Amino acid sequence: MADAALLELRQASVIFNGAAAVDRVSLSVRRGEFVVLRGATGSGKSTVLKLLAGLVKPTSGEVIVAGDRVDSFSEMERRWLRRSMGLMMQDGRLLEDRTVHENVMLPALAAEESYAEARRRAFLALEKCGIGELAPALPGRLSAGEKQLALLARAVVNRPVVILADEPVAHLDEANAQALLALLAAFVHAGVTVVAASHEALPVAGTSVREITLATPGAVEVRS
Numbered sequence: 001m002a003d004a005a006l007l008e009l010r011q012a013s014v015i016f017n018g019a020a021a022v023d024r025v026s027l028s029v030r031r032g033e034f035v036v037l038r039g040a041t042g043s044g045k046s047t048v049l050k051l052l053a054g055l056v057k058p059t060s061g062e063v064i065v066a067g068d069r070v071d072s073f074s075e076m077e078r079r080w081l082r083r084s085m086g087l088m089m090q091d092g093r094l095l096e097d098r099t100v101h102e103n104v105m106l107p108a109l110a111a112e113e114s115y116a117e118a119r120r121r122a123f124l125a126l127e128k129c130g131i132g133e134l135a136p137a138l139p140g141r142l143s144a145g146e147k148q149l150a151l152l153a154r155a156v157v158n159r160p161v162v163i164l165a166d167e168p169v170a171h172l173d174e175a176n177a178q179a180l181l182a183l184l185a186a187f188v189h190a191g192v193t194v195v196a197a198s199h200e201a202l203p204v205a206g207t208s209v210r211e212i213t214l215a216t217p218g219a220v221e222v223r224s
């Protein structure tokens with residue numbers, strides 16, 4: 001079953017106010033893949049990530065994660081689903097009045113880890129993302145690149161099997177983008193599945209990346 005899909009959309013559509021944000025998209029992602037969702041602004045990349053995370057329900061079609069129809073999950077089941085996923089969403093800001101370390105602890109506390117365990121895991125996640133020294137800092141003094149690394153640390157604090165990252169390197173300069181992509185690639189090498197939405201190609205060195213280009217009415221897959 002090594003090749004079985006971990007994440008799958010089958011003819012999934014999402015209609016907002018009468019307009020399709022996602023129109024009959026079918027795609028599948030295998031365990032351990034690094035997939036980049038490409039597409040123009042408004043093509044539905046963020047909404048596809050939210051479907052996979054159980055944050056948005058499809059108007060029609062199916063969303064399947066590890067063989068389960070998550071579109072018919074209860075709210076509590078969706079919360080459990082999200083604990084196995086690390087989310088770097090575009091609206092996922094750091095809380096400005098908490099330190100970077102406290103921000104990274106939050107998903108661990110939400111997953112009912114003890115305070116001591118959440119603290120420990122948050123330090124580990126920050127170290128893994130190369131910003132351990134920023135633990136006591138307030139988010140306001142971080143650079144754009146450091147903020148993205150802190151968001152990645154927060155996404156991986158619960159040791160997810162999947163990372164869903166929306167425009168992870170938008171607004172980053174070349175060096176910071178490379179640093180973030182190298183980290184995502186390192187997670188893939190460690191067995192994590194990564195799906196990143198990006199309006200531009202993501203040059204990830206040393207890792208094979210599969211691009212899926214979103215276009216209506218379905219997904220056209222392009223191998224790279």
Ligand SMILES: Nc1ncnc2c1ncn2[C@@H]1O[C@H](COP(=O)(O)OP(=O)(O)OP(=O)(O)O)[C@@H](O)[C@H]1O
Nearest residue numbers: 016020021039040041042043044045046047048199
């Ligand atoms: N919560 C919402 N309510 C209403 N319309 C929405 C909502 N979320 C997305 N849309 C609309 O759905 C369409 C797809 O949006 P989405 O953000 O998924 O696209 P995207 O490809 O990620 O775009 P971008 O590259 O600009 O982030 C857009 O027309 C957007 O305005």
